[in-house]
Amino acid sequence: MKSDEPVKPQPKKKARTRIYLGIAAAFGIFVAISFLTRFGSGIEIAENSWHFLKSMILLFPAAFILIGLFEIWIDRSVVERHLGKQSGLLGYFWIILLACTVMAPLIVALPMAHSLAKKGAKLQLVIGFISASTVTRIPMTLFEASYLGVPFTVVRLLVSVPLVIVFSEIIGRVFSKETLPG
Amino acid sequence: MIYLYGITAAALLASLIFSRKKTLAALKIASKRFMRLVPPFLVLTVVIALALFFIPNEVISKALGRENLLLGVISASLLGAISFIPGFIVFPLCGLLREQGVSYMVLSAFTTTLMMVGILTFPVEKEYLGTKLTIVRNVAGLLMAALVAVATGFVFKEIGW
Numbered sequence: 001m002k003s004d005e006p007v008k009p010q011p012k013k014k015a016r017t018r019i020y021l022g023i024a025a026a027f028g029i030f031v032a033i034s035f036l037t038r039f040g041s042g043i044e045i046a047e048n049s050w051h052f053l054k055s056m057i058l059l060f061p062a063a064f065i066l067i068g069l070f071e072i073w074i075d076r077s078v079v080e081r082h083l084g085k086q087s088g089l090l091g092y093f094w095i096i097l098l099a100c101t102v103m104a105p106l107i108v109a110l111p112m113a114h115s116l117a118k119k120g121a122k123l124q125l126v127i128g129f130i131s132a133s134t135v136t137r138i139p140m141t142l143f144e145a146s147y148l149g150v151p152f153t154v155v156r157l158l159v160s161v162p163l164v165i166v167f168s169e170i171i172g173r174v175f176s177k178e179t180l181p182g
Numbered sequence: 183m184i185y186l187y188g189i190t191a192a193a194l195l196a197s198l199i200f201s202r203k204k205t206l207a208a209l210k211i212a213s214k215r216f217m218r219l220v221p222p223f224l225v226l227t228v229v230i231a232l233a234l235f236f237i238p239n240e241v242i243s244k245a246l247g248r249e250n251l252l253l254g255v256i257s258a259s260l261l262g263a264i265s266f267i268p269g270f271i272v273f274p275l276c277g278l279l280r281e282q283g284v285s286y287m288v289l290s291a292f293t294t295t296l297m298m299v300g301i302l303t304f305p306v307e308k309e310y311l312g313t314k315l316t317i318v319r320n321v322a323g324l325l326m327a328a329l330v331a332v333a334t335g336f337v338f339k340e341i342g343w
Contacts, residue, residue: 046231048235049227055268064213066189143269179312
């Protein structure tokens with residue numbers, strides 16, 4: 001929706017984007033040269049990046065389509081009512097529930113959080129969502145429990161979730177939502 | 183992954199039935215949001231590939247396997263903060279380290295900082311939270327991880343009063 005989008009000229013961001021793309025291009029050249037000269041370490045690094053890229057790229061189409069649908073169909077007032085300024089502890093309940101279902105790491109939680117912020121979620125809950133998604137994602141939790149034991153995972157969750165709420169609340173009160181980039 | 187695509191397909195279909203125009207708009211937003219992630223994501227890919235290469239599992243085992251518990255927790259936290267290791271590598275590795283006698287407290291410091299604190303993901307997080315909030319959130323993550331580690335130490339009786 002157009003009205004949700006603050007239009008700000010951001011020349012600094014453009015320059016940053018160019019630097020990022022430059023780094024990526026340089027890396028691409030490095031990989032190409034490594035393969036041409038059969039430089040073992042270079043090829044290993046290239047394989048590392050390919051593994052990571054592969055695991056993420058499969059997630060992106062679904063994740064972003066869901067974000068798009070969310071932004072179009074979910075009414076701003078719904079988000080504001082449950083996750084806005086007036087929402088109390090129940091807001092954290094929703095946000096943690098949502099965080100549990102995030103399949104992907106931080107990198108997908110961030111654009112999701114961004115959409116929530118745009119729709120009127122308060123800063124506490126935006127930060128809370130990001131932090132919670134790093135510790136409560138169900139697939140990861142199950143994986144962890146199978147290698148380190150259920151007690152370990154339970155302790156970690158029981159301690160980290162309240163901490164996430166406390167720290168997010170502090171951060172949300174100290175900073176204003178305007179600190180978020182557009 | 184299959185569930186994710188099942189849900190997405192169902193949502194997309196439902197959206198199409200209700201309104202073609204709105205679905206198209208949603209897809210447009212999807213691609214716009216995706217394009218925004220691409221540059222920092224590419225940088226992240228480069229950085230992670232280098233990190234996996236320069237911080238091999240042996241380095242992690244060595245840092246975590248220290249005799250001194252406090253030093254172990256500190257080095258585990260720092261290592262967790264600066265690396266980015268996918269779960270399918272890190273948890274089996276931690277399971278192995280556990281069998282070798284590395285304390286739960288150290289493992290907890292390592293996995294929690296790994297999850298909560300991301301120095302390598304800084305370019306991506308900065309894109310969405312801005313520099314200030316990214317730093318604050320990560321520092322908070324470091325503190326939380328320390329508290330979680332201490333709690334873990336108490337529960338598993340690795341430390342006491």
